[in-house]
Amino acid sequence: xxxxxxxxxxxxxxxxxxxxxxxxxxxxxxxxxxxxxxxxxxxxxxxxxxxxxxxxxxxxxxxxxxxxxxxxxxxxxxxxxxxxxxxxxxxxxxxxxxxxxxxxxxxxxxxxxxxxxxxxxxxxxxxxxxxxxxxxxxxxxxxxxxxxxxxxxxxxxxxxxxxxxxxxxxxxxxxxxxxxxxxxxxxxxxxxxxxxxxxxxxxxxxxxxxxxxxxxxxxxxxxxxxxxxxxxxxxxxxxxxxxxxxxxxxxxxxxxxxxxxxxxxxxxxxxxxxxxxxxxxxxxxxxxxxxxxxxxxxxxxxxxxxxxxxxxxxxxxxxxxxxxxxxxxxxxxxxxxxxxxxxxxxxxxxxxxxxxxxxxxxxxxxxxxxxxxxxxxxxxxxxxxxxxxxxxxxxxxx
Amino acid sequence: xxxxxxxxxxxxxxxxxxxxxxxxxxxxxxxxxxxxxxxxxxxxxxxxxxxxxxxxxxxxxxxxxxxxxxxxxxxxxxxxxxxxxxxxxxxxxxxxxxxxxxxxxxxxxxxxxxxxxxxxxxxxxxxxxxxxxxxxxxxxxxxxxxxxxxxxxxxxxxxxxxxxxxxxxxxxxxxxxxxxxxxxxxxxxxxxxxxxxxxxxxxxxxxxxxxxxxxxxxxxxxxxxxxxxxxxxxxxxxxxxxxxxxxxxxxxxxxxxxxxxxxxxxxxxxxxxxxxxxxxxxxxxxxxxxxxxxxxxxxxxxxxxxxxxxxxxxxxxxxxxxxxxxxxxxxxxxxxxxxxxxxxxxxxxxxxxxxxxxxxxxxxxxxxxxxxxxxxxxxxxxxxxxxxxxxxxxxxxx
Numbered sequence: 001x002x003x004x005x006x007x008x009x010x011x012x013x014x015x016x017x018x019x020x021x022x023x024x025x026x027x028x029x030x031x032x033x034x035x036x037x038x039x040x041x042x043x044x045x046x047x048x049x050x051x052x053x054x055x056x057x058x059x060x061x062x063x064x065x066x067x068x069x070x071x072x073x074x075x076x077x078x079x080x081x082x083x084x085x086x087x088x089x090x091x092x093x094x095x096x097x098x099x100x101x102x103x104x105x106x107x108x109x110x111x112x113x114x115x116x117x118x119x120x121x122x123x124x125x126x127x128x129x130x131x132x133x134x135x136x137x138x139x140x141x142x143x144x145x146x147x148x149x150x151x152x153x154x155x156x157x158x159x160x161x162x163x164x165x166x167x168x169x170x171x172x173x174x175x176x177x178x179x180x181x182x183x184x185x186x187x188x189x190x191x192x193x194x195x196x197x198x199x200x201x202x203x204x205x206x207x208x209x210x211x212x213x214x215x216x217x218x219x220x221x222x223x224x225x226x227x228x229x230x231x232x233x234x235x236x237x238x239x240x241x242x243x244x245x246x247x248x249x250x251x252x253x254x255x256x257x258x259x260x261x262x263x264x265x266x267x268x269x270x271x272x273x274x275x276x277x278x279x280x281x282x283x284x285x286x287x288x289x290x291x292x293x294x295x296x297x298x299x300x301x302x303x304x305x306x307x308x309x310x311x312x313x314x315x316x317x318x319x320x321x322x323x324x325x326x327x328x329x330x331x332x333x334x335x336x337x338x339x340x341x342x343x344x345x346x347x348x349x350x351x352x353x354x355x356x357x358x359x360x361x362x363x364x365x366x367x368x369x370x371x372x373x374x375x376x377x378x379x380x381x382x383x384x385x386x387x388x389x390x391x392x393x394x395x396x397x398x
Numbered sequence: 399x400x401x402x403x404x405x406x407x408x409x410x411x412x413x414x415x416x417x418x419x420x421x422x423x424x425x426x427x428x429x430x431x432x433x434x435x436x437x438x439x440x441x442x443x444x445x446x447x448x449x450x451x452x453x454x455x456x457x458x459x460x461x462x463x464x465x466x467x468x469x470x471x472x473x474x475x476x477x478x479x480x481x482x483x484x485x486x487x488x489x490x491x492x493x494x495x496x497x498x499x500x501x502x503x504x505x506x507x508x509x510x511x512x513x514x515x516x517x518x519x520x521x522x523x524x525x526x527x528x529x530x531x532x533x534x535x536x537x538x539x540x541x542x543x544x545x546x547x548x549x550x551x552x553x554x555x556x557x558x559x560x561x562x563x564x565x566x567x568x569x570x571x572x573x574x575x576x577x578x579x580x581x582x583x584x585x586x587x588x589x590x591x592x593x594x595x596x597x598x599x600x601x602x603x604x605x606x607x608x609x610x611x612x613x614x615x616x617x618x619x620x621x622x623x624x625x626x627x628x629x630x631x632x633x634x635x636x637x638x639x640x641x642x643x644x645x646x647x648x649x650x651x652x653x654x655x656x657x658x659x660x661x662x663x664x665x666x667x668x669x670x671x672x673x674x675x676x677x678x679x680x681x682x683x684x685x686x687x688x689x690x691x692x693x694x695x696x697x698x699x700x701x702x703x704x705x706x707x708x709x710x711x712x713x714x715x716x717x718x719x720x721x722x723x724x725x726x727x728x729x730x731x732x733x734x735x736x737x738x739x740x741x742x743x744x745x746x747x748x749x750x751x752x753x754x755x756x757x758x759x760x761x762x763x764x765x766x767x768x769x770x771x772x773x774x775x776x777x778x779x780x781x782x783x784x785x786x787x788x789x790x791x792x793x794x795x796x
Contacts, residue, residue, distance in 0.1 A: 050721030050729045080717050082730060082746040115714025116747050225718050302700070302787075310792025316513025319478050320623050323448030331448045332480060348480040349514050387785040389700075394708025 010169040010194035012236035016134040020127035023075030031146040039234035040199040041067035046227035052079035065199035068106040079225040099132030144173035155266040168195035186226040196235030213260035273388030283377040290327040291378035297325030305385035313356035408567040408592035410634035414532040418525035421473030429544040437632035438597040439465035444625035450477035463597035466504040477623040497530030542571035553664040557653040566593035584624040594633030611658035671786030681775040688725040689776035695723030703783035711754035
């Protein structure tokens with residue numbers, strides 16, 4: 001696997017963006033991804049009981065494991081929109097498929113934006129012709145811009161992997177989940193590759209990557225009504241389709257893991273109002289579930305996050321969050337580090353608060369909790385909690 | 399049960415407060431509650447795996463169900479202080495008991511404040527003599543003031559109940575849990591009564607009241623390392639000790655429920671940085687557990703809380719929070735109200751956002767989610783999330 005210095009786009013994919021003035025005019029808010037051939041498609045979706053219409057639709061389509069197009073809009077999530085929402089989503093899929101001349105079963109749909117407002121179909125429908133007709137007018141980067149909501153920068157990354165002597169490309173874009181840790185603003189991620197991958201293998205590979213990336217930047221990775229990660233593998237590279245038994249599968253998985261982690265990191269870095277990126281590592285936990293529970297509780301604690309914002313090495317809040325996480329551990333055996341500074345030794349303070357405060361002042365911080373209980377570990381990314389988060393979210397809809 | 403216009407204190411209890419300069423000088427931070435006779439004692443404690451030394455000690459003592467004194471300090475939580483913390487707590491109990499001339503088993507201890515800093519015993523020990531000697535120098539209200547941390551006002555309430563032709567008094571004080579909803583600042587509550595109550599009955603009555611009051615103002619009611627509710631019934635009224643079979647038990651329980659609810663409401667009202675009190679009611683849920691899960695998820699959602707702060711009737715965030723709560727319900731049957739304004743009818747918007755926005759502008763708001771799934775309901779109190787919360791918690795320790 002190679003991280004290329006310039007962004008690469010896999011072969012055989014085309015892009016289009018246009019303005020449909022879905023929430024308001026003045027920006028490209030409607031995008032299309034198209035593969036010149038049918039592709040294997042994998043997907044993971046929110047487990048929220050309230051699923052947006054597009055999510056319900058994609059979850060049905062994904063069962064076949066094939067696809068060729070993804071249509072996506074920002075400005076409106078088409079969630080909590082009842083039967084009309086489902087009718088609208090199906091209508092968008094039908095119109096896009098008609099223009100592209102493909103079966104509706106091959107067109108996937110995603111929406112992000114405000115919940116509970118009907119889709120402005122009177123503006124969307126007329127934009128579909130120009131959108132489909134404009135394929136090639138934009139880039140993957142252009143799509144990354146079109147799907148932004150409160151994101152402050154587009155999120156895009158790529159990797160190359162050698163498969164059968166040829167260079168395959170995996171590229172991905174995503175949009176942020178607002179305040180990452182405790183809540184439900186939508187995360188969308190699209191990953192494209194020209195490497196041929198057998199569809200069940202693709203689904204397993206994506207699920208595995210998402211588990212250690214996007215699912216470790218939120219409470220449980222699937223809070224929103226719209227969260228979706230879709231991956232298309234169109235096989236234009238011409239390799240024998242990868243299966244778990246392929247010699248090159250592990251490098252493929254490794255590249256995908258790495259790509260997904262980089263994208264998820266960009267989301268946290270762009271957390272609403274965030275000034276710091278914080279990596280919470282719980283190590284030597286009883287098992288991985290305990291490690292993950294504790295790391296998520298710490299990463300989601302408003303008190304921990306505000307303390308970090310205030311440059312306060314308030315490790316008591318970290319210990320208490322681990323304590324209520326239901327992870328099994330003995331506080332009196334536990335060490336806590338801010339970067340390399342051990343602030344807690346065996347559950348009590350280590351008189352290093354001054355040194356720790358200096359560490360917190362940086363733009364990036366690593367909090368390590370060593371439970372000395374077992375051998376499992378988990379890593380969760382989060383950010384600090386600031387006044388700007390409140391301002392952004394108190395004003396988001398109005 | 400009667401809510402008296404003036405605060406009443408049950409007979410046979412004495413109070414003392416003094417300054418021990420535990421965190422810093424300049425305020426009375428050390429308090430003592432004493433019953434002239436041995437009393438039945440009940441208690442509920444944090445279920446956090448990280449329990450402060452005083453909590454561990456009280457949890458042991460409560461098994462006997464008897465007590466006569468409660469010593470309490472603010473400024474230091476004596477949590478994450480290891481063996482020294484336990485030694486210090488026991489030492490405080492021993493010194494207080496010695497001055498009062500009672501068995502150490504009858505003295506309970508509570509602490510609240512910063513986590514992880516050793517107790518300043520050099521200042522605490524000399525203050526114990528004056529504290530015990532000063533019994534009668536203060537009131538229950540004085541103790542309420544002494545236990546405040548980031549609270550902006552003391553919290554105190556009382557009820558009277560007629561038992562056997564005589565008027566019994568139940569009075570309670572508490573201190574706030576910082577930001578109520580998502581976290582772990584300490585909640586302390588002390589309830590005193592002169593009504594005689596059999597000790598097992600007292601424990602069951604307290605647990606029942608706490609379940610519907612203090613446990614419904616936080617994620618699960620027991621997040622902090624120090625949360626404690628203690629209740630003493632000294633029987634000075636002279637009634638036959640109440641049991642569950644007593645004719646007057648139900649009025650006693652009702653008064654206690656009502657008192658605990660009022661105290662918990664005061665805590666939310668004083669939530670850090672809060673400008674609004676919000677009651678989240680989930681009704682017609684499948685069962686009580688589902689109702690509680692959904693109500694807590696909504697009440698704890700940072701996005702819901704910031705929207706309320708911003709006077710935005712963003713009901714989509716409420717629906718999404720219910721959706722990720724794991725409560726069983728059908729979004730397409732669900733109605734949502736802001737006070738009496740129905741913003742959502744059968745899962746979709748009801749074009750009442752403007753009217754709802756007017757409702758939100760008040761100081762108190764009632765959000766009702768009607769699931770039309772069953773007959774159970776739950777009520778959770780919360781507050782809005784503001785920039786001031788961030789400021790208070792970013793600066794709390796420094």
